[in-house]
Amino acid sequence: MLIEHQHPDNKSIMVAILGAPNVGKSSMINYLLGMDLTIVTNKAQTTRNKLHCVFTVDRTEIILVDTPGLHKSNQELNKRLNEQAREGVEGADLNLLLIDLSKEILPQFVEFSENIQRDLARTWVVFSKSDRIENAEGLPLAEVVERAKELIPSIEKFFVVSSKEGSNMHALTGAICDEAKSGPHLYDGGEVSNKSERFFATEYIREQAFDLLKDEIPYEVAVVIEEYKDVRGKPKNENDKPPVTTHISASILVNRPSQRAIVIGSKGAMIKEIGTRARMKIEAMTGGKVHLNLHVKVAPKWFKNNFILEELGLPRAHDSNRVWKRK
Ligand SMILES: Nc1nc2c(ncn2[C@@H]2O[C@H](COP(=O)(O)OP(=O)(O)OP(=O)(O)O)[C@@H](O)[C@H]2O)c(=O)[nH]1
Ligand SMILES: [Mg+2]
CATH class of the missing domain: 3.30.300.20 (K homology (KH) domain)
Structure with a gap:
């Protein structure tokens, strides 16, 4: 990497995208990226390997780390998928924990806190699939998040998004950019991923x-x-x-x-x-x-x-x- 050739105003941030299987992690990444890079299906456990998905906003590089959905299992494959998800948080400046609004909410926090098995850096909750709920804004989500903080103390704030409708994605991107630190881009040749x-x-x-x-x-x-x-x-x-x-x-x-x-x-x-x-x-x-x-x-x-x-x-x-x- 030719750091000295990079613009002095460059910023970068790495954000791990976490949550249970099928909550919409990869869909949100593709929406933010503006392309169908990482795979999405209606089946759980679609994503099997952690991978970087990269885009830039002005001079800010955002590296989203897609991860397999964390879940409990004694199967060897699933244990390795979970390990990929846990490794996904290594080196991340920020974590986004996706919680599916169309399912019961509090158990998702409980399961995640049991499954992640490591301390998390700063964490924002992203309530996903808001289009599937009639009045998502009317839900007592602030209260739920306060309770979730007892399980996951690194939670700071929350967003309510829909990858289908694109709602609040702009606000989320802006908030991520605000957290980026000055420094060189890890991917400075226009690469969109660390995978081939x-x-x-x-x-x-x-x-x-x-x-x-x-x-x-x-x-x-x-x-x-x-x-x-x-x-x-x-x-x-x-x-x-x-x-x-x-x-x-x-x-x-x-x-x-x-x-x-x-x-x-x-x-x-x-x-x-x-x-x-x-x-x-x-x-x-x-x-x-x-x-x-x-x-x-x-x-x-x-x-x-x-x-x-x-x-x-x-x-x-x-x-x-x-x-x-x-x-
Ligand atoms: N209605 C609606 N469906 C969504 C939304 N986001 C994702 N989905 C659907 O939810 C399903 C799972 O989406 P994925 O993005 O693959 O979920 P994931 O969390 O990456 O799943 P794993 O890789 O299996 O852990 C797909 O059928 C998506 O189309 C959303 O905002 N609204
Ligand atoms: Mg996925």
Whole structure:
């Protein structure tokens, strides 16, 4: 990073986005970013890895850390997801704790305080999905937050937002900017994330699988890339840049053979649909053509397999169940 080349008025702030699964963390991040970067589905536990989502307002860089939803579980995969969420607060200047207004409120604070298992820096409560409540402004939220402070003393104030309608997002962004400290931007080359296009390609495939598949299948699906390479074509005219086509070969991992049949679908219709939708989103990201080759692999109990979990960017958690040796 060429700090000396940065503008002296630059400011930066890192904000961890926390909360239970499905409360709207990734949706809010995408709204603030103004792009569909991190994946969103109507299923819980969509986000599996912590990741930085970056945008700037004037000279202020805001790094939002998306995290998996914190929840109680004895499953190895879930323990590792929780660990990602807990690690997401490391180095954060501020935490936003999302509480879903369309669900019972106080239990969400209780569960979060039990699950986070570490001291938090300054924390703001963000009540989400206000569009789903008739009179959100009329709720006694100030009182609720006072009670929540007994559980989470680092809570300072609260916002009421909707990612669907965009309400109060401007006020939230402004308040975050006011907290930014003078200093260099961590991402000064226009990067929007610390994750690669390859990572987002796997995410966009999984997002479509989550959206299109029913019941418990999404939770037993993972995506690994086998090949990801950019191939230059011939330019139409001599002075043109050569067009780049990204060739991606990826496996959708499932737990059981019966799930393989469902993911493939009748005459391959399901995997084709997942592939078509994912390809369009990956093309929007790369700005070039994408050849996407998808196949389904049965990897029994992949969600307990240390080797596969490591490959998915989910290292062992402090409370991991046991080590699965590579065969
Ligand atoms: N009506 C309404 N729905 C919302 C809002 N924000 C998110 N949702 C929906 O809530 C669901 C979950 O949203 P996500 O953004 O994936 O939630 P998340 O907290 O990131 O979930 P995990 O990654 O699973 O922890 C999706 O179906 C969203 O469309 C909102 O402001 N209003
Ligand atoms: Mg998410």
